[in-house]
Amino acid sequence: MNCQEIADLLDAYLDGEVDALTSRKIEQHLQDCRNCEEAFEAHTALAHAITYNAPYYKAPTELRQQIQSSLRGAAGAKAIGGAQASQLFFSRPQAEPRSARFAVPWNWLALAAAIMLVAIIGYSLLPRSQQPGSDQFLATQLIASHVRSLMADHLMDVASSDQHTVKPWLDAKLDFAAPVVDLSGDGFPLIGGRLDYLDNHSAAALVYQRRKHFINLFIWPTTPGDSKTQAQVGRQGYHLLHWSDSDFTYWAVSDVNIGDLESFKRLFEQQTARR
Amino acid sequence: MALLLKAQHTFETEDFESRRKIVKFAVVKRTEPPQTEVAVLTSFEEAMLPHLDAAHNLAKWLLRNEQDAQDVVQEAYLRAFRSFAGFRGSNGRAWLLTIVRNTAYTLLKKNRSADLTTTFDEEIHASGHESASPAMILEHAEDAELIKNAMDELPAEFREILSLRHQESLSYNEIGEILKIPLGTVMSRLARARSKLKEFLAARVSQEK
Numbered sequence: 257m258n259c260q261e262i263a264d265l266l267d268a269y270l271d272g273e274v275d276a277l278t279s280r281k282i283e284q285h286l287q288d289c290r291n292c293e294e295a296f297e298a299h300t301a302l303a304h305a306i307t308y309n310a311p312y313y314k315a316p317t318e319l320r321q322q323i324q325s326s327l328r329g330a331a332g333a334k335a336i337g338g339a340q341a342s343q344l345f346f347s348r349p350q351a352e353p354r355s356a357r358f359a360v361p362w363n364w365l366a367l368a369a370a371i372m373l374v375a376i377i378g379y380s381l382l383p384r385s386q387q388p389g390s391d392q393f394l395a396t397q398l399i400a401s402h403v404r405s406l407m408a409d410h411l412m413d414v415a416s417s418d419q420h421t422v423k424p425w426l427d428a429k430l431d432f433a434a435p436v437v438d439l440s441g442d443g444f445p446l447i448g449g450r451l452d453y454l455d456n457h458s459a460a461a462l463v464y465q466r467r468k469h470f471i472n473l474f475i476w477p478t479t480p481g482d483s484k485t486q487a488q489v490g491r492q493g494y495h496l497l498h499w500s501d502s503d504f505t506y507w508a509v510s511d512v513n514i515g516d517l518e519s520f521k522r523l524f525e526q527q528t529a530r531r
Numbered sequence: 532m533a534l535l536l537k538a539q540h541t542f543e544t545e546d547f548e549s550r551r552k553i554v555k556f557a558v559v560k561r562t563e564p565p566q567t568e569v570a571v572l573t574s575f576e577e578a579m580l581p582h583l584d585a586a587h588n589l590a591k592w593l594l595r596n597e598q599d600a601q602d603v604v605q606e607a608y609l610r611a612f613r614s615f616a617g618f619r620g621s622n623g624r625a626w627l628l629t630i631v632r633n634t635a636y637t638l639l640k641k642n643r644s645a646d647l648t649t650t651f652d653e654e655i656h657a658s659g660h661e662s663a664s665p666a667m668i669l670e671h672a673e674d675a676e677l678i679k680n681a682m683d684e685l686p687a688e689f690r691e692i693l694s695l696r697h698q699e700s701l702s703y704n705e706i707g708e709i710l711k712i713p714l715g716t717v718m719s720r721l722a723r724a725r726s727k728l729k730e731f732l733a734a735r736v737s738q739e740k
Contacts, residue, residue: 266722267718267721267722267725268703268718271696271703271721273702273703273718294664294665295665297665298664298665298668298729299725301665301668301669301672302668302672302725302728302729302732303697303725304672305668305671305672305678306678306682306693306694306697306698306728307697307698308672309672309673309674309675309678310675310678310679310682310693310694310697310698311675311679312584312588312698313584313587313588313591313592313600314584314587314588315583315584315586315587315604316587316601319583319587319601319604319605320580320583322601322605323580323583323604323605323608324576324580326605326608326609327572327575327576327608327609327612328572330609330612330613331568331569331571331572331612332568419700420700423700424700424701424702424705427624427700428621428622431578431581431623432581433581433582433585433624436700477581503581
C-alpha cells in the first residue's frame, strides 16, 4: 500500500470499519512510515477531542416531562372514541379485573386463586429494599457470574480494547446503550465486553484489567426498585462496589483491593460524566 | 398469610388453571384483542425514552439553539409515536435519530435556510491555513470551548456526522441509515468533516496567537 491509499483509508481504519486483512496492512505501513503515522496520530487526537471534550448536550429534565405529557395527550386523543378510552386512566393494578373475564363462576377455588394472585402481585410490587436479603442474593449472583467468567474461559463475548468496538457490539444486543469508556491511561485497560443476565434483566458486563486481575463491571438501566445508595460488599475474598446514576446501575466485582476498585469507580464516573 | 394461602392452594389452582387455559387460547386465537393505546404508549416509552439524550444532543448540534432543539425533539417524539406501529427494527436509537434529524431539517429549511449551506463550497471556505498538526491538536484537545466553537462553524452535515460518529459511537452502517447515504459517502463525508475541523482548529489557534 502506498501513502495515498493509506490516506484514503485512514478514516475508516480509525473508525474500525476496515476488514482485518486491510487493517493489518495499514498497521504495517504505519510502523514503517513516519508521515502516515503522524497523520494517524492527528486523526486519533481529533477523534478523542470530539469524543471527550466537545459538549454532549443532555436533555434537560423538563423536556422529558413535556414529552411524556404530550405523548399522553396524543395517546388519549387516539383512544377516545375507541372502546379502550377508559383504560388510559387505569394504572396497572386496576387493569387486572379484566382477567376476571376468563374466570370460572365464583366459587372458593376462584376466591383462593384471586387472593393468591393479589398476594403475589403485592409481594412483587414491594420495593426491593424492603425484601431482606435481596441485595445479598444479588451479590451472590454477581460473584458467581464473575467467577464463572474467569473459570469457563468465557470472560468476553467481544474482545477488544477499543471502546468504539465494544460499545456498538453491546448496543446491538441490548435494549439500552451502556456507557463504555477505556481507562487504559489510568491503569485499567478495557479488554472486552460480555452479555449477562442478572437480577431478572439483561446486563452489560465490561471487563477491565488491573495488572493481573480482572474487574467485571455489570451495568443495567436503573429501575425504581434498584437501591440508590452506594454500597460496598466484601465476600469470599471478592469486593463488590455498587453505585448508580439516573440512567444506570453499576456493580463492579473483582479480587483487586477495595482501594483500587474505588479509584476504578471514580475514574469511570469521571470519564462517563465527560461524555 | 400470603405464603400460607399459596402453599394450601397451589396444587388445586394449578390444576384448575391448566383446564382453563385451553379455553383461553381458543378465545385469543379467534379474536386477538387490539393492543390498547396504553400498552403501545408504555412500550414506546420503554423503547424510545432511553435515547432522549442522544436525540437532544443531535438536535442541539444541528440547530445550535436550545429552544429550537427542545421543540424539535418534542415534535420528533410525537412523530415517532404516531409511526411506532411501523417500527420493526431492533435499532431504536437509529430509528429515532432519523426522525429527529428529519424534523430538525424541516425547521431549518423553513426558518433558517441560510444555515443550510449543505452544498458546502470548499473553495470559499478554504481558509488558507495549514491543517492542524498532531502536536497542535494534542495541545488544544482539552480546550473544550475551542473544539465546540470550531465544530459549530462547520456546516450542518459535518456537525451531525461528527456527533453521530464520535459522541454516539454509531457504525458507518447506522450513520448511513440515519443520513440516507451509502457507506462510501459516510466515509468520505467523515474524512472531509475531520479535515475541515482540523483546518478550523488551526485557524482559531493562529488567531489567538
